[in-house]
Amino acid sequence: MTATARALPRTIVIGSAWMLLLTIIGGIIGGVLLGLLAQVVYLVFIFPVMLGAVCGGIVTQMARKRKVAIAPFVMLCAVVMALIAYMSYHGTSYALFTYQASDQLAKDYPDSTPEQRDRAIQQSLYDTTGFSGVLGFLSLSASSGITIGSMGGAHGIMPLVGPFVWGYWVVELGIVVTVSGLIARGESKKRFCYTCGEWYRGENIGTIRRLNQEQIVQLMRLQEWKALDEAIEETDASGYDVYCEACECSYAPVLLTATYMGSDMQGRPRVVDIASAEVPADFADTFRLAH
Numbered sequence: 578m579t580a581t582a583r584a585l586p587r588t589i590v591i592g593s594a595w596m597l598l599l600t601i602i603g604g605i606i607g608g609v610l611l612g613l614l615a616q617v618v619y620l621v622f623i624f625p626v627m628l629g630a631v632c633g634g635i636v637t638q639m640a641r642k643r644k645v646a647i648a649p650f651v652m653l654c655a656v657v658m659a660l661i662a663y664m665s666y667h668g669t670s671y672a673l674f675t676y677q678a679s680d681q682l683a684k685d686y687p688d689s690t691p692e693q694r695d696r697a698i699q700q701s702l703y704d705t706t707g708f709s710g711v712l713g714f715l716s717l718s719a720s721s722g723i724t725i726g727s728m729g730g731a732h733g734i735m736p737l738v739g740p741f742v743w744g745y746w747v748v749e750l751g752i753v754v755t756v757s758g759l760i761a762r763g764e765s766k767k768r769f770c771y772t773c774g775e776w777y778r779g780e781n782i783g784t785i786r787r788l789n790q791e792q793i794v795q796l797m798r799l800q801e802w803k804a805l806d807e808a809i810e811e812t813d814a815s816g817y818d819v820y821c822e823a824c825e826c827s828y829a830p831v832l833l834t835a836t837y838m839g840s841d842m843q844g845r846p847r848v849v850d851i852a853s854a855e856v857p858a859d860f861a862d863t864f865r866l867a868h
Contacts, residue, residue: 592643596636596654603635604658608665615666616673625749628666629756632658636757637764641776646769648762655761659754667746671714719743768832770824777832779822782864783809785835786816790851793817793835797854805833806863817851821864831861 611628636655645651675698682694689697702713706720722738723745737745768777785793785808796805809819816837823831832855839849856864 592645593647593650596639596643596645596650597657599639600636600654600658601661604632604661605665607631607635607658608662608667609669611662612666612669612673615670622749622752625752626756628662629659629753630760632662632753633757633760633764636761640761640764641767644769644774644776646765646767646771646776648765651765652758652761655757656754659757660750663750663753667715668711670718671711674714715746768822768824770826770829772828773824773826775824775826777822777824779820782819782821783811784814784816784818785809786812786814788817790817790837794852797833797835797852800854802856802860802863823861823864827862828858829861830858831856831864833864 607628611624615624633655636651636658640646640651640654675695678698679691679694682689682697686694699709699713702717703709706713706716708716719739719742722736723742769775770777788796788808793805793808795801796808810816817835818837820834820836821831822834823829832853834853835851836848837851838846841847
C-alpha cells in the first residue's frame with residue numbers, strides 16, 4: 578500500500594467534515610442573497626431552479642476539491658444545502674419584515690425601545706395568525722396572498738391565497754432540492770482512485786471503424802483487450818469513438834466506453850453509449866499510454 582493510500586482515509590474524513598461545514602455556510606449565504614434579490618425581482622420557478630443549480634454546483638465542486646468520493650454523502654450535502662438555502666431565503670424575508678415594521682414603530686412611537694417594538698411585532702403576528710416568529714410571518718404572508726409572476730411592483734398573473742400559497746412553497750422547495758440533488762448525483766458518478774488519491778480523467782483515445790456494434794460489445798464482454806486495442810485508430814473519420822477514463826497511477830483499472838453519435842426523439846444529435854468495460858490494471862497501460 579502506498580503512502581498516499583494509507584493517508585487517504587484521514588484526508589477523506591477531514592474533507593468530509595469541511596464539506597459539511599461549508600454546506601451549512603453556503604446554504605445560509607445563498608438563501609440570504611436570494612431573499613435580498615427577491616425584494617426587487619422574483620421570477621417564479623426560475624429562481625428555485627437557479628438556487629438548486631447553485632447549491633448542487635457548489636457541493637460538487639467542494640467534493641472534487643476535498644476529494645470526497647462518497648456518492649450518498651455528496652448527494653446528502655446537496656439536499657442539506659438546498660434545504661438550508663430555502664429556509665434562509667424565507668428567514669431573510671422575515672428579518673426584513675421585522676426590520677421594516679420596527680422602523681415604522683420607531684417613527685410612530687419615538688420613545689419605544691427595540692425590545693418593546695419586537696414584542697409588539699410578535700404579539701401582532703400572534704393575534705393575527707396564532708403564531709409568532711417566522712411561522713407567524715409565513716402564515717401572515719399566506720393569508721395576505723402572493724402573486725405568481727410578480728416583478729417588482731408589477732401585477733402578476735396568478736394570485737394565490739391561503740393553502741395554495743403553502744402548496745406553492747412546497748413545490749418551490751421540491752424544485753430546489755430536486756435540482757440540487759440531480760446535479761450532485763451526476764457528479765457523484767465520476768470515478769476516484771483510492772490508491773493515488775486522484776480523480777479519474779477521461780479523453781477520446783481513438784475510433785473503431787473496422788468492427789460493427791455487436792463485435793465491439795463481444796470483445797468487451799470477452800475481455801479481448803489486445804484485439805480491441807488493435808481495432809482503435811487515431812483518425813478523424815466517423816466510426817465508434819472510444820472514451821478512456823483513467824487516473825495517474827499504474828495500480829488502478831481504466832474504464833473504456835464505446836460511443837457513437839446518434840439522435841434523440843426530437844432528432845437532436847446526442848452521444849449514445851453502446852458498451853463499456855473495466856480494463857484490469859495488468860492491461861490498463863495498453864490503453865492509458867498507447868493512444
